[in-house]
Amino acid sequence: MKKAASVKKAASAKKAASAKKAAPARKAPAAKKVTVAPKKATARVKGAAPAKAVVHPPGDESRTALVRRARRINRELAEVYPYAHPELDFDNPFQLVVATVLSAQTTDLRVNQTTPALFAKYPTPEDLAAANPEEVEEILRPTGFFRAKTKSVIGLSKALVEEFGGEVPGRLEDLVKLPGVGRKTAFVVLGNAFGRPGITVDTHFQRLVRRWQWTAETDPDKIEAAVGALFPKSDWTDLSHHVIWHGRRICHARKPACGACPIAPLCPAYGEGETDPEKAKKLLKYEKGGFPGQRLRPPQAYLDAGGKPAPPLGAG
Structure with missing residues (x-):
């Protein structure tokens, strides 16, 4: 009786080993290709090759990290658009x-x-x-x-x-x-x-703050409240100008100029648009020509070939 059980057990082990040997090995899943933003914005340094730097996934951000990233984006945009105004x-x-x-x-x-x-x-x-x-x-x-x-x-x-x-x-x-x-x-x-101070939630503002993952809200009033909580009240008006100007000139709705964007390393949506620096530059909208009757406010700023603000209109 014991001998029969041993023979049966040995046969089962042999069968299991054969099945394991015959089974094809599973392939490891292919690594997902991640588009990486340049360490420094290519629009700011003419001819610079993009250096790789991983953008931290906003999904892993703490509240403090989100506030810091949002405020840094605003500071960067303030340097690019020092003349931003209505x-x-x-x-x-x-x-x-x-x-x-x-x-x-x-x-x-x-x-x-x-x-x-x-x-x-x-x-x-x-x-x-x-x-x-x-x-x-x-x-x-x-x-x-x-x-x-x-x-x-x-x-x-x-x-x-x-x-x-x-x-x-x-x-x-x-x-x-x-x-x-x-x-x-x-x-x-x-x-x-x-x-x-007030936050102007127009179509550009809505698009960009969602693209930057400052908020997932879609209602303008809720967007206003969510973004307002990330900044001091004194920053609200200028923040609105910076975001709207950026949306009109670089971060377009259909094809953002990612390769010419000064805040590319801070943007979780980097790669949604054109990442090649030369091709991206062709997507920039400068809106040259000024505006009729503009008298009381400083003229708008444009980006020069290196991505820095060019002299105001009429400047020597």
Whole structure:
């Protein structure tokens, strides 16, 4: 009996060994190829070969690390865009609130080409409140959605006259009551006409802060709160300018110029766009030519061939 059990056990072991030998060895999974950002932005050093440096995965970031990375990005952008400012022309809060309302669904350049005629004919809220809508529509036609915009600017002008004595209020809760004025427009006005900090969450800002993984929120109000918590309140207005300028010039929606980006080592989305430095440079948008009527603010900065700010327009 014992002998039969031993024979059976030996046969089973032999069978198992044969099966193991016949089974094909499993291949180890191929390592995932990771696109690595250059250690220093290639846009800043002409002809420099990108040095490899691993970007820390934001998913592994602590709250402290996220705050540090976000603030460092803002500091880097401040060096690249030292002249960042609202790209709408205005001489007073009334002109700014009207121009910002008109900027919806069009470019700031188009608005700046349109507002000189509008403000020449209707320089005050009282003038625009009493305007013939058809005449205003004709002036605003180039900006698109001109009928809705005409209704908004005439409506907000009437509200300014009737409720605020013809003056633009300096409080958020009052501004958002004006026709056509939401939180985004209100913060543009508060930050740039009254010097009161605010975060402007436009389409560029939303795209970039999500791309940089500062937040996963999609609602503008929640984005505003999440990003605002990463920075001192005093930084909010300039931060908005830096991010928006970068979104317009380098970090485009469809094809960002990753190889010419000054914050590439800090960006978890590096590699979504063109990483070759020479090809990336061709994607940069300088928006040369300035803006009509620009008088009170410093001219915009451009990147030179080495990626550093070029002299302002008109500078020797």
